[in-house]
Amino acid sequence: MIIQVHSGNTAYFECFASETRLRMIELLNVRPMNIKELAAELELSSAIITKHIQKLEDAGIVGTESLSGLRGRQKVCRLLPDTVTLQFRTPEAKDLRQYSVSVPIGQFSDFQVKPTCGLTSEQALIGMVDDPRYFSDPERVKAKHLWFASGFVEYRIPNYLVGSQNAQSLSLSLELCSEAPGYNENWPSDITFSINGVVIGVWTCPGDYGSQRGAHTPAWWNMGTQHGLLKTLAVRSDGTYLDGIYLSGTTLSDLGIRYGEDLRFRIASREDAEHPGGVSLFGRQFGNYDQEIEVTVHY
Template sequence: MEDNNTNKRVAAPLLLDLAKSLSSELRLRILEALSEKPMSVGELTKMLGVAQPTISINVQMLEEVGLIETAQKLGRGKICSRTCDSLTLDLPMVPSESLKVKEIHMPVGMYTAFQIKAPCGLVNNEGTVGSVDEIATFYMPERAEANLIWFSEDGYVEYSFPYPVAVDQLPIRELRVSAELCSETFEYNEEWLSDITLSVNGHELGTFTSPGDFGKTKGHLTPVWWKGGTQYGLLTEWLVDETAAYINGERSAAVTVHELQLSPEKPIVVRFEVKPDARHRGGINLFGKHFGNVAQDIKLVFSR
């Protein structure tokens, strides 16, 4: 958790979710109430004069965009803390002649390597691919059409992206990887933590701790026939530039884009992993553009 009086940088792809979270007077009042000290959901209910279920729902929305962190405390229930006192927004920009941008979208089922544990599975637009909890299913060619994949505890999935083909030979100055993801456990658990590390060409860009496996609310894009279980994830972005790496705008590693040794002669290997020695070995759900809340596959953005 960040100390008070800190600033959080919000990357452009995350602005819409942030704007939605701040578009409620109640959520602004919750943030105001937490400016002095952490408080329990019960304390917020008493202070703001709003029903506890309503407070819980709005706390969850603020938690999903990283403005609030929560922790269970014996005898007090869920304790809520504000993560920052100010925000810096990266507004979207049209690429100029000096900044050339290329995007590549990779379906979640098009992984090129994996090491996983059951429970696990894949789902496409029509239903389950192969057999749930059978690792052999992950080798099936039908995996390419998956829009949701999951595995438990620790393990990884890897994707091989092509180097962006361009007439110019300008070096890549910035690389962004974004995906909708969350933790994985039986059915779902909104407080199931998982440490998800992203690496590019073997260099770790940082670890995002997913706050839960979300299933209470239906995902906006999740098919109506998908009953129970995980419904949506959190859009999470890793960025690496010429100075450092960042997760959702916060510095996460000292690695630079030049250390990735990106080259047209070899693929760009992106790995989503829960490491065997992670503190929270809570699995992964990865969402494609037809599941969850965000209409995108895994996205790689190159800036020259």
């Protein structure tokens, strides 16, 4: 998760200006807790804790879920991001313009997958589980969560550059994790990312997350995997970065971006990888982050 340092994100940074909120983050790093547990631990009233949680929730730092308890409903809180990178400036920021595109996870243009696999909208399964044929079903465009044990899905990203405009940086933000039968939070998977047939990097996801319901996952969904991790890929003139950390030496010039040609973004789990642990993808109304594959091109 990358946070740009500017005045528009003041509310986000205010979350860290309170010792109480920092203590709450420390406690939620250990385990999810409800409002009363946090209040008891910090020796504050539930009303005060609720106000602090609201601020953290608005900033996307904490997710909450209302669950049944012994004495009625309880609001359970959990920490959302694993890592946050502060971006003080983008490359050559003073000269850059940009365009952004939100690519729904169901609108892949090519695929090759093997079970376990499947797709679902926010309302119901699309076709049958573990039958790759349904990745060709016209209803696939409604998918908000999809998964496969091996293979790939590929998306076409529109290229709106014209004339002498040249891409200076390309970033892609998406929520994903491994794919284990049911779920297994200790299930590493080497996930390969490619653009225009060029590998930009391989990330090993630690697991397939199902012990805690996703902040946006529908209540009816009970098939194991609940959410993923939010990861941001950035391809620049000096290499490719994952959440601000150097991932590979692949640069924009290696991608062969041409006028009038879409960018082809592929997400793959190779059978010959050291950890062939599959892929699960999440879109809006599923997982912990209410977003699709978010793409920004600076030029």
